[in-house]
Amino acid sequence: MKNAAEIIEKDQASYLPVFSRYPIVLDHGDGSYVWDVNGQKYLDALGGIAVNVLGHNYGPLVDAIADQAKCLIHVSNLYYTEAQADAAAKLSRLSAGGKVFFGNSGAEANEGAIKAARKYGHAISPQKFRIITARSSFHGRTLATLTATGQEKFHKGFEPLPGGFDYVPYNDIEALEAKMNEGTAAVMLEPIQGEGGVRMPSAEYLQQVRSLCDKYDALLIFDEIQTGMGRTGKFYAYEMYGVMPDIATLAKGLAGGVPIGAFIVCEKVAAVFKAGDHGSTFGGNPLACAAANVVLDTVADETFLAAVQEAGAYFKQALTGLQEKYDEHIAEVRGTGLILGMEMRKNEDAAEIAVRCLQHGVIINCTAGNVLRFIPPLIFAKREVDELIGVLECCILDICEQGGL
Numbered sequence: 001m002k003n004a005a006e007i008i009e010k011d012q013a014s015y016l017p018v019f020s021r022y023p024i025v026l027d028h029g030d031g032s033y034v035w036d037v038n039g040q041k042y043l044d045a046l047g048g049i050a051v052n053v054l055g056h057n058y059g060p061l062v063d064a065i066a067d068q069a070k071c072l073i074h075v076s077n078l079y080y081t082e083a084q085a086d087a088a089a090k091l092s093r094l095s096a097g098g099k100v101f102f103g104n105s106g107a108e109a110n111e112g113a114i115k116a117a118r119k120y121g122h123a124i125s126p127q128k129f130r131i132i133t134a135r136s137s138f139h140g141r142t143l144a145t146l147t148a149t150g151q152e153k154f155h156k157g158f159e160p161l162p163g164g165f166d167y168v169p170y171n172d173i174e175a176l177e178a179k180m181n182e183g184t185a186a187v188m189l190e191p192i193q194g195e196g197g198v199r200m201p202s203a204e205y206l207q208q209v210r211s212l213c214d215k216y217d218a219l220l221i222f223d224e225i226q227t228g229m230g231r232t233g234k235f236y237a238y239e240m241y242g243v244m245p246d247i248a249t250l251a252k253g254l255a256g257g258v259p260i261g262a263f264i265v266c267e268k269v270a271a272v273f274k275a276g277d278h279g280s281t282f283g284g285n286p287l288a289c290a291a292a293n294v295v296l297d298t299v300a301d302e303t304f305l306a307a308v309q310e311a312g313a314y315f316k317q318a319l320t321g322l323q324e325k326y327d328e329h330i331a332e333v334r335g336t337g338l339i340l341g342m343e344m345r346k347n348e349d350a351a352e353i354a355v356r357c358l359q360h361g362v363i364i365n366c367t368a369g370n371v372l373r374f375i376p377p378l379i380f381a382k383r384e385v386d387e388l389i390g391v392l393e394c395c396i397l398d399i400c401e402q403g404g405l
Contacts, residue, residue, distance in 0.1 A: 002027065002037040022358055029056025032377050032384050034363070043362045045376040045388055050194070050226050050339070053253035053299060055377040061256050061294045068290035076281060083289035090296045091262060094235055095248060099270040102262050102284030106225035106251030107140030109261035112278060113188065113221045113247045114144050116269050118164075120219055121185030123272045132179055132187045134170035136368070138195035139188065139223055148188060151196075171201045173208045180212055186219040186247075187212070191237035194226035194375075197368030198334055198341025206241045219246040219269065225261075229253035230299040230378055232337035233309030240336070253299070253378075255291035260284075299378065308378050311385065312337035315374065318389045326396060331370075338380060342372040349399055356395040362388055 004025045027037045032055050034044050047053065054061055068083060075081060088100040103109055114131060121128035133139065135150040146154055147161040155161060168175040170193060180187070187209055193199040213220040222245040227237035229250060234240055236248060246269055251261035261283075282288075298304060316333060319342050323330040331343040344350040347370040354366040367373045372392075376384070 001039075004037050007037070022355075024358070031055045031057070032380055041361060042358070043384060043387055043391075045374050045380070045384075046363045046365050047253075047375055047377045048257060049252070049365075050231060050375040051252045052257050053229055053231075053378045054256045054295060055379045058256065060298075061291060064290045064294045065258065065287065068287050072286045074282065074285045074287070077279065077284060081284075081286045081289070083286040083293060084284045087284070087289040087292045087296065090293065090300070091250075091264060094296070094300055095264040096244060096266075098248070098264040098266050100262055100264050101278060101280075102260060102289070103251075103280050104259050104282050104288075105140075105261045106223075106249065107142045107145045107261075108280070108283070109225065109249040109251050109263045110139045110145045110148065110188075110223060111142055112263040113223075113249050114148065114186075115278060116247055116263065116265055116273070117186035117188075117219050117221060119272050119277065120269050124217065125182075127183050128185050129164050130166055130183050131164060131185055132166045132168060132176065134189055134193070135167050136170055136193055136196035136199065137188075137190055137223075138193070139190075139225075170196070170199060171205050173205060173212075176209065177212055180216050180218065182216060184216050184218040186221050188221040188223060190223045190225075190227065191241065192227045192232070192335065192339060194339065194373070195367055197343065197371040198339060198373060200334060200336070201241075203241065206238065206243045210243045213246075221245060221247040221249070223249050225249055225251045226375070227339060229295070230305055230308055230337075231339050231375070233305055233312055234337075235300055235305065254295060255288050256295045258288045258291040260288040260292055304378070308337050311380050311382065312340070314382050315380070315385045316340055318385055319374075322389065322393060322396070329396070329400075335374075338374070338376055338378055340374040341367075342374075344370045344372065346370065352399055353392070353395050356398060357391055360391045360395060362391045364388075364392075 007025045025037045026034050034042050091100050133148045133150050137150040139145040139148040144162050147165050150167040166179055168179050222238050224236055246266045249263045254260050319333045323333045331345050333342050335341050350366045350370045354364055357364050365373055
């Protein structure tokens with residue numbers, strides 16, 4: 001049997017200590033479950049942070065990766081490959097015919113979107129370069145995407161940050177309107193703030209943002225890293241609001257666990273790019289694109305998306321039942337599809353519940369200080385929701401008995 005303590009010790013001796021890890025070593029998975037090296041089984045309601053959309057050990061995905069690895073893993077973007085051409089065509093079709101660029105992560109996708117906005121703005125005027133994002137947003141950890149992230153706690157220690165970014169409260173159209181002018185190149189928003197605590201905008205907010213962008217000839221960028229790929233029961237979350245962006249970014253679930261990212265631009269943005277303006281050594285490699293093709297074929301299916309909506313509605317109803325039962329301790333349940341959050345009234349209780357759930361064989365996480373976040377594989381079934389709710393209530397009761405909550 002593999003020794004968990006030895007593996008953890010080896011990792012801690014050699015790996016940069018930038019993660020607050022839970023003290024378990026995961027070994028393998030199947031469906032919505034994973035097992036650690038000691039054989040302990042866990043229900044995975046975090047899905048690799050919204051990555052494992054088809055669950056673990058999904059046969060067609062595993063086979064596609066293995067088959068592609070036998071042919072070509074990497075050849076660089078100096079050459080065409082069928083896997084990349086297929087993935088780009090599928091994603092373009094799902095994005096109203098936009099032009100696609102593949103990178104390797106969500107941060108890279110958002111970097112590309114920022115570059116595209118700057119390039120587009122510069123073609124109009126050298127003074128049109130400012131990008132507005134929302135407070136409590138999260139767009140990545142590279143220097144530009146870190147700056148785009150509207151949370152000062154992520155900025156500390158990395159100054160001086162790149163210039164040209166402004167911040168406004170999320171879901172506040174008046175604040176945005178006051179900040180916008182002819183120098184605004186783009187507004188960059190998450191249709192639902194994930195790391196910010198699963199915060200949803202009002203029904204009309206994104207439509208009003210679209211109108212302001214049109215007024216100032218500014219691009220509308222939707223960061224769909226966490227909300228896209230069917231997470232809401234729509235392929236893109238923006239579809240729920242009837243708003244079309246000029247640029248959309250994807251990553252996380254795009255290849256079901258294989259590293260990939262993408263940004264998709266409309267024709268007027270694509271028109272300002274020429275060869276050499278952007279690039280990537282590994283982006284869009286055959287292995288990642290072979291995986292992405294399987295995920296795109298599966299997730300974009302209307303029957304699949306309808307099942308996500310159904311499971312999400314059942315899950316949210318169950319969480320709301322807990323909120324009504326423990327309303328003195330649970331402030332709110334929010335989200336849609338399979339991106340859901342439960343806001344606790346005390347930060348310390350949210351963190352403790354996440355730890356206790358892990359001890360009871362359920363993986364969730366705590367974000368924004370006091371929000372329990374649920375972003376499981378999109379194959380999550382009602383019986384798995386029931387299992388999670390049972391454990392979650394037990395953990396809440398445990399803390400109640402010990403004087404918490």
